[in-house]
Amino acid sequence: MERKIIQVEDKVPVNLLIPLSIQHMFAMFGASVLVPFMFGINPAIVLLMNGIGTLLFILITKGKAPAYLGSSFAFLSPGLLVASKFGFQYALGGFVVLGICGMIVALIIRQCGTNWIDIVLPTAAMGPVVALIGLELAGSAASTAGLLDEQIDMKNVIVFLVTLGVAVFGQILFRGFLSVIPILIAIIAGYAAAAACGILDFTAVKEAAFFALPNFQAPKFNPEAILTILPALLLVTSEHIGHQIVTSKIVGKDLLKDPGLHRSLFADFFSTTISGCLGSVPTTTYGENIGVMAMTKVYSVQVIGGAAVLSICCSFLGKLAALINTIPGPVIGGISFLLYGMIGTSGLRMLVDNQVDYSKSRNLALTSVVFIVGLSGIALNLGNVKLTGMVLACVVAMALSLIFYILDKLHLTNDL
Template identity: 45%
Template sequence: MAKAVLDIQDKPSNGKLLTLSLQHMFAMFGATILVPQLVGLSPAIALLTSGIATIVFILVTGFKVPAYLGSSFAFIIPIQVATQAGGIGSAMIGSLFVSLVYALVSLLIWRTGHRWIMRLLPPVVVGPVIMVIGLALAPTAVGMASTIQVDGESTYSFLHFSAAIVTLAAAVICIIFFKGLVSLMPVLIGIVTGYLYSAAIGIIDFSPVREADWFALPDFIVPGVHYEFQVTGTLLAVMVPIAIVTISEHIGHQLVLGRITDRNFIKDPGLHRSILGDGLGTFFSGLVGGPPKTTYGENIGVLALTKVFSIHVIFGAAVLAIVFSFLGKLMALIATIPQAVLGGISILLFGIIASSGLRMLVEHGIDFDKQRNLVIASVILVTGIGGAAIEISETFKIEGMALAAILGVLLNLLLPGKPEGNEAGEIE
């Protein structure tokens, strides 16, 4: 373990603090603003709530865990489904209930310890569900990359597809051929490169930027003001089960952070506190119209590279994100990013999500010669990607990713031969 340049409680000088905080903000920027653009939310509110959620997380964990919270990709399809069923307000209500699940899990871990949750969510369940998240989004990415709307119909456009190819190529080049910070920001660099190419071929309308104010309030979506607080069984069935995946992702990030910083965050400040901080971040985000939050691997990568673990730097990045969300012209500029550019970067991102699920299976040595593992993974993949649904009434429907996650947990609990050791994802 290399010695820290700045440990968790160390505070850099003001000049270094600004530079290091900007570095973290740019690392998460591309992915955080991509999610709201895919689900019809404001990039400004996503940026604002990422800063607020991160500050909440830092406070709840007692300034001990240097993690940044950004928009969660796991909720893209659930938010789209919830929005189609009952408007964007439904998705926001769903986010609030997801945060309630986090709070309940946090309470249970506090009272009973953490081992049971990894028994409930072993890699053989979580890995395939993560794969479903990425693969189910594949048609969305390809459609955005290669089609445009003409008279209300999707039409193939090679010009726009070329922008997607340039975006994708730039991101891939960053990952493969560069070292250091450049390799940790492929999303941002890919989007910027694709945007410049799109401007050169004339597919961007800059008039919204010229018309925008320098300072502007984000587009808040508040319950009781912008929508009625109405809860349905389908809404809960679509959104809440995804917490199975994001909580497992959270645990994984805490373990990785612990290895990087030479700490045991599972014990101190405790998994219950970090999960609660994550859940409260999602709660405050949903309360004002932002997407659900999760700890970001991009920022963990920055920590590993720089050996700067200072919580003050993460806090500074959160403050900068809040400030940037009120810059009207910047947000208007972001809104002009062509769908093709977003589609190009999404091809890579969604593929990486799917591949990370496969990576989890490999790293934990999941043996597919065991029929139990084969059955669980197969059912999850086909029901999730195929969009299988259980519809009990007009107000209660479980489908796609949510159904796949529930079936995976049930099969893991009911089938004989439960895994032990690494396959069970045990943590100390």
Template identity: 45%
Template sequence: MSKAILDVNDKPTGGQLITLSFQHMFAMFGSTILVPQLVGLSPAIALLTSGIATIIFLMITRFQVPAYLGSSFAFIAPILVASNGLNESTGKAIDPGNAMIGAVFVGLVYGVVSLIIWKSGYKWIMKLLPPIVVGPVIMVIGLGLAGVAVDMAMNITNVETGLKEYSFLHFSAALVTLFTAIICTIFFKNIISTMPILIGLVVGYLYSILIGIVDFTPVKEASLLALPDFLIPGVHYDFEVTSRILLIMVPIVIVTISEHIGHQLVLGKVVNRDYIKEPGLHRSLLGDGLGTFASALIGGPPKTTYGENIGVLAITRVYSVYVIMGAAVIAILLSFFGKGMALITTIPTAVLGGVSILLFGIIASSGLRMLVEANIDFGNSRNLVIASVILVIGIGGAKFIVTEALSVEGMALAAIVGVVLNWILPGKKEAQASGNETIE
């Protein structure tokens, strides 16, 4: 293992702090602003809350875990469903308060789970969420959004008819964006390979300017400095908790907690520490949950630790939490830059679609990778049944409707069914013998 240039608690010089912090900020920037763009929330709030959530996480983990928290892609579909979709003319969520209420409870569930782990240990959750359940659900996240990405990439809304129609010009912008991100991922092995989303967005945006599909009016009208678009419960929406909202949002923690555990294991290997034991999975989960809770209270999307920033740590061998803190502070300051935030809103939908094709595909592939790395044997009927049912229920958009106000659907239903099937189906020992069904 390579020796750290700056270890976890080493303090960088002033120059190092600024340059390395910007590096981490750029690594997370593309993905963090993409989520709110897709679900109709404020990119400025997403940046602000990513910085706040990261600082909360660092404090809860006693400044021992150099992780950055950005917008979670697992909640894109649930946020759209909870918000009743997007307004076609404004691109904003129709009822974003519903999604924020759900996100608040997601954070609370994280807190409950962390408390249980603190009291009873972490091995039970590893058994509850084995790769045969988590892998297919992660695949559902990516594949379930495939249609959204392709539609964004090649279709535009006709102003006169209000209908979607194919546009080669916009699709060309999507393809330029997509292939730029692919080139950065495949042909570069340095810091560029850790931020293909950001570079793809920049190149696709520049191409869009050249072909004349960018409208700079919002930038001209924006102030140099501006407050982000906050969403405060009791001020901007009524905090009314319903079973529908909870069933749409909360079951996704089955996926995100598994993702969190995976990131802690990978991060521990990078910095040569065991974060599951010290400061403990309960602390890192609590930090993640409180970050999501705080984000939701002011209108930001749910948070998760970012693999992009783990990649930066691995490449630079700079593990200092001071650098991560610096990136968080920069994100907070940038969120108040009105002209910059307005510029982000001018990114054509096609460009976002182009980068989403790659990103959603990578999410789906990461679920497949989990199954491969866990040596899941699909010659075993039990494994085959669990994965098959999860994929079809999740991608097919199945709904379990009890009453008009009580239903669970899509990815949430798939995750719940997967956990239940793994629990009740016989032959668990045989399935585990044919592969590695627990995250060690």
């Protein structure tokens, strides 16, 4: 029997809303708190701003675009460089300026529309770009699980297999209420396996305060710091478009048109601007949460909003945040294996659903080049920003598609 779909606008009863919201919060938690740790700041401010940013996103997009905003990795390289040279507050200044520039880009898109996306990113290019959002993270999932260590710990393997196994078979076997929270059940099972294997560490929980206020900081501005961070605008914009397209395919609605790419992009960058003003890292739509939606067929923005409220609560509850942070890598890695794979499959599904004709040379060339560029590990350095993986593949796809479009207009192509 096919699982019931809970659509974007559907209301969810409280007894279902709470576990579904917890499931989404767990999905984003590991990656989201990793960024503040790398910057050397307290993750509480990040949890607070991620939650506030998500609620603002829901408000600005009129509750029509289900997306959780977590800590962005696109800013890590330039942000860490600025923080080490000038201090973290100057990195915050760069985040604020980039967010404002991103909002300006969103306003330009509002005037120009989104028809240009079909020209610069046709399905033969967008399908593999979306697939790469998940596929390029495969190594990260394996590393988080401890499967790429020089000496692999069998305890990690056991916890990983329990988590992944429950997630995979739960997807197939669970019925009724359990069928919509397989990720949460898998995390609980993995956590229990980790406890049985003796790899849990509760030291941080004992040392954490019950209640704690997030550490707020004000941004400082420096032209060099701003110019170092600003090129990351390309990364975040490309990532956002890819996420909105794959979410559109999952929920069965064209989110680029309603509520509109300009609204979702503006909301994304507005969240980044507010975060930078108050001392937090930039935010972005999260692939982990897209994977949860694809797996559970629960798309309700009410659930996403519930996860945001829980994130805000965790930012003030020191021991709770510390307890959630004890979830070991093999558990997060096991969940990520499935979630990232589902994002990759969504990209392939785009190619199938749109019946891309690979007897045409252009389609074959586009898909082939995009996949290889994205998975090859090659990088393009623009100042202090490195384009690699999905983002570089997206840039290459846009350039090739635009060239093909021009050649079509000049009647020089041979497969129209």
